[in-house]
Amino acid sequence: MKISITGTPGCGKSTISKLLSKRTGLKHVNVNRIIKSKKLYSGYDKKRKAYIANLRKVKAYTRKLDDVILDSHLSHDLNPDIVFVLRCRPYELGQRMKKRRWRKAKVEENIEAEIIGSISWETRKHKKVFEIDTTSKTPLQIAKRLESIINGKSKKSDKVDWLK
Ligand SMILES: Nc1ncnc2c1ncn2[C@@H]1O[C@H](COP(=O)(O)OP(=O)(O)OP(=O)(O)O)[C@@H](O)[C@H]1O
Ligand SMILES: [Mg+2]
Numbered sequence: 001m002k003i004s005i006t007g008t009p010g011c012g013k014s015t016i017s018k019l020l021s022k023r024t025g026l027k028h029v030n031v032n033r034i035i036k037s038k039k040l041y042s043g044y045d046k047k048r049k050a051y052i053a054n055l056r057k058v059k060a061y062t063r064k065l066d067d068v069i070l071d072s073h074l075s076h077d078l079n080p081d082i083v084f085v086l087r088c089r090p091y092e093l094g095q096r097m098k099k100r101r102w103r104k105a106k107v108e109e110n111i112e113a114e115i116i117g118s119i120s121w122e123t124r125k126h127k128k129v130f131e132i133d134t135t136s137k138t139p140l141q142i143a144k145r146l147e148s149i150i151n152g153k154s155k156k157s158d159k160v161d162w163l164k
Contacts, residue, residue: 001026001067003150004075006123007086008114009106010097012134012142016086017071019143024150029065031058031072048106076123083126084146087160089135090115115162130157 003026005013014030021028035041040058041051053074062070062078076083088096090111097107113119123129130149134142148154 002080004080004083006076011086011088017069027068083129133158
């Protein structure tokens with residue numbers, strides 16, 4: 001079982017992944033951290049101050065893993081069995097990012113990506129994808145919801161469109 005927790009940066013992927021890992025026993029894998037530590041990148045984007053992932057290498061690394069929660073905005077591309085796209089109302093996403101003191105340009109870029117729904121769009125061809133609106137929800141509420149989908153007790157996916 002491979003679970004992907006994806007979504008715009010700052011939407012709560014790591015918070016939810018850690019909690020879900022505690023509750024289910026599935027291992028939490030912070031893919032972005034592994035990209036750095038195992039050097040699974042093809043370069044460094046100076047402007048964004050971020051490594052450019054080498055998807056081929058990341059896929060080769062994660063292929064060997066099982067019973068994991070893949071935590072990354074790239075994780076839906078890593079052949080998961082289920083994809084959870086965490087969504088967050090742009091205003092609240094901005095508040096969450098402010099708490100983390102990110103650069104203004106990065107905050108704005110991420111808010112824009114969430115408004116457009118770019119990650120959600122990238123996941124559209126996956127056969128088992130659930131959109132989860134995390135706005136005004138506690139991490140525990142969200143983790144419980146994910147659990148019930150994983151256990152087959154729920155099939156509810158949210159229809160999120162911030163442009164409406
Ligand atoms: N459901 C929630 N309600 C309120 N705040 C939250 C919630 N989930 C996460 N946060 C807060 O939002 C911030 C970003 O969360 P987190 O680091 O989990 O996001 P992320 O998606 O992993 O980000 P990144 O893509 O940069 O790794 C943190 O300060 C976290 O405490
Ligand atoms: Mg994270």
